[in-house]
Amino acid sequence: MATTDQQLHTYERDAELRARAASVLPGGMYGHQSAARLPDGFPQFFARGEGSHIWDVDGNEYIDYMCSYGPIVLGHRHPSVERAVAAQAADGDCFNAPTERIVELAELMTGLIGHGDWAWFAKNGSDATRFALQVARAHTGKNTAIRGEHAYHGWGSTWMGAATGMTPSATDFQLTYTYNDLESVRAAAVEAGDDLAAVVVSAVEYDASGSWTAPDQAFVRGVRDLCDATGAVLVLDDVRAGFRLDLGGSWASYGVEPDISAYCKAIANGYPLSAVVAKRELEEAASRFFATGSYWFSGVAMAASIATITTLQETDGVAQIKRAGTMLREGLNLQAQSHGIAIKQAGPVQVPSVRFVGDDLAKMDIPRAMMFTGEAAKRGVYLHPTHNWFLSAAHRDEDIEHTLAVTDVAFARVKEAFGDA
């Protein structure tokens, strides 16, 4: 990997593919993996991955701090996961009914997660968050859900009321609160009155304005108490942080269990799977309606999930991720200080957020982050200018050291361009 300007990446093949994509994909690329809003230096197409490293279609190598926006928790092509996948795939994947893996995985997850008495599996994180809300409504016989103001719980009409192409009624029966502001939750609950079905919380604050903070104890305890008092179902969206913060659930360390949790991303090291786990008292409601998908019962992704979770357990993977994240955070802080650049780091170190104080993320006025991450990408370090990053158990000390050598150059560029941030 390059650290000097003589060895900067080039992107010929990527440019050719972008040109072809422009003809056959809407807007050239869609969704969160579109590189259109990323700075130069970020490729649109990847070719391969191994551990903490990824290679784009031009053969440029990167240390990967997005981990496919979360799914890669053990590193790309982790041997234990690949072995389990190969064994299952040799027999088959998608049948007229599930394989034994669904029972094994449900037993594993319910054994691990305090509030998990039963489990349910699908393909998208948004399948899981939607199902959890449907269970809450079926269980309570009520409709109103209260949720974080700008929280992202997945694509689709269940969550995205104001989006283009949605009907005006898409998010009827939803009220909002401000994360970490218990009074705002209480006020929304009062407004819901006797129609309160669910309080929906993200494991860590994540909203469109870029705020990314772990919850405080009073907030976590308070929403639990409010649900206990009102009979509302406490729905934890653990899609983004699940299996990176705590194998028992991201709020377990607070001593608080939700009633139902939604999982995706890190659950199967990149194989397509999402899940819901919940308390026994919600099972009857979950059994009362039909929710299904063509590939929801397939064995390979479940075999991958069993191997992923077991490996995380056996190797204390969360501690490894935390160690790498801590080393990165401390290194960046020292570096920013020495360059005289004001940054703000937030969120758990396993899913960190790094902001330049001079930027305004809410207004998407982020020239420093764009320059910093673009300069890093060109030198083989894949960060992201706006989204939180993801660490994996595959990040070694030498990865972090090499990364810091690159970010030192990137900070210097920011300093040259913007002076005192």
Added chain:
Amino acid sequence: MATTDQQLHTYERDAELRARAASVLPGGMYGHQSAARLPDGFPQFFARGEGSHIWDVDGNEYIDYMCSYGPIVLGHRHPSVERAVAAQAADGDCFNAPTERIVELAELMTGLIGHGDWAWFAKNGSDATRFALQVARAHTGKNTAIRGEHAYHGWGSTWMGAATGMTPSATDFQLTYTYNDLESVRAAAVEAGDDLAAVVVSAVEYDASGSWTAPDQAFVRGVRDLCDATGAVLVLDDVRAGFRLDLGGSWASYGVEPDISAYCKAIANGYPLSAVVAKRELEEAASRFFATGSYWFSGVAMAASIATITTLQETDGVAQIKRAGTMLREGLNLQAQSHGIAIKQAGPVQVPSVRFVGDDLAKMDIPRAMMFTGEAAKRGVYLHPTHNWFLSAAHRDEDIEHTLAVTDVAFARVKEAFGDA
């Protein structure tokens, strides 16, 4: 496989797993793959598949006429597909951006499907139908969609208004018509007035009452003309029939192109993928909103899809499927006649529907179908009592012959129990 009562299947391992599943899965199993409403003889858990044959966890072998409810179009573990999957998986699957496969697959599909100028990919069939409707609404700036009365377009609040746990507003802005009844479509369009965004059609009629019929030419032509006259978007749900009836789209043989189509199931021979293809004029609308998922850009399922579609092209797979389906249909008709049992076969032979005239599917009073399919399952032929069946290109003449030997016994049992149907 068994055809005599001395060799009937046993299901010990399946029973053990069902007992474990009862503790950790809602209702013991959920969704379309729950065996709870199937007769004895249907296992809840499968272990392996090869070509047109599948084996359950007790080692019982079946000729598979459900093909995983559609996805398996070339047969289980088809060598061309498995080779493409292995090659892609050796490099990796899920990255921070797509692989080249997304461009290749979009080029392949848009080259094959008349109205396909661009393509979009997700994981569930319902992702594709929901996205198509969102595109239609974004393009027209209108809200109302008209759809088949009891049509199934996937799980979730976009389509399932009256379902348990859904809010009263879930399917606001939807009106219904009766399939193959053009006047009812016109009446709904009049009711929609100047708010008509989309006419949503299934490739073949499929509704909850079990009706399953190919559309007639006047209906297909008529909905196209109505959309042309009103500016509504014609949305074809080709999830269930796509790539089994016609590689150019299931309405291509009618000389009619929809504006946008949703695909899933047969698109990747069991690997998790869904897709939308549409006309150029809808691209701008599709580029104007955010729709995404954690695994939507993964390379393995796209590699599987390229291999699946290419193999279907190169081997004239549709003709093979049709040949096997025709042989089965004709054999069953002769057999039913010779037993003096009245059956009604409907739908294209690739996705056939078989009903006993004495049963009432709308009321789920179906003792003949339950006995028939249960007796067949115990003897190694996996049919379904209520759902349409699916043939694949792996079904050989000897499969159909063996199947007919088994169904002969099953028809005899029905005759013994119910006399003249």
